[in-house]
Amino acid sequence: MFDKLLEARQKAEEIKKRLDNIIVRGEAEGGLIKITATANKEVTEVSIDQVFLSNANKEELEELLAVAMNHAMRQADNISQTEMQAATKDMLGGLGGLFGQS
Incomplete structure (x- = not known):
């Protein structure tokens, strides 16, 4: 069981490194x-x-920065969720042996 937890931690670190290299x-x-x-x-x-920038007012600029930031963060969330789902599926498949399943 400890091996599976260690493997899960390593997998999470791999995902984090991979996400660091994906640009949104x-x-x-x-x-x-x-x-x-x-x-x-x-x-x-x-x-x-x-x-x-030279024609925008402060409120307009702040609002549009938030819009652009939210678009990027939604993309990041989607990619992160996809990566985590794939990893979870892999890990759960590997846990089948703990419960007598192959």
């Missing part, structure tokens, strides 16, 4: 604001079009 992007206002992040939800870049 969120945009707002037709790409004038772009957010780049990892699938582990770490923002790595924020890009705002210079012309848009």
Whole structure:
């Protein structure tokens, strides 16, 4: 049983490393604001079009940054959930031997 727990922990670390290397992007206002992040939800870049920035007011900019950020975070969530579901399925399949199943 301890081996299975250790294996699960190692699998979780592998997934985290893999998610660190997956890039997600969120945009707002037709790409004038772009957010780049990892699938582990770490923002790595924020890009705002210079012309848009010079014409935008503070409230508009804040709202659109939130929109772009939320798009990127939803993508990260979807990827993370998919990775975790696959890992859980693999682990549960391996646990069948603990209960006399092959």
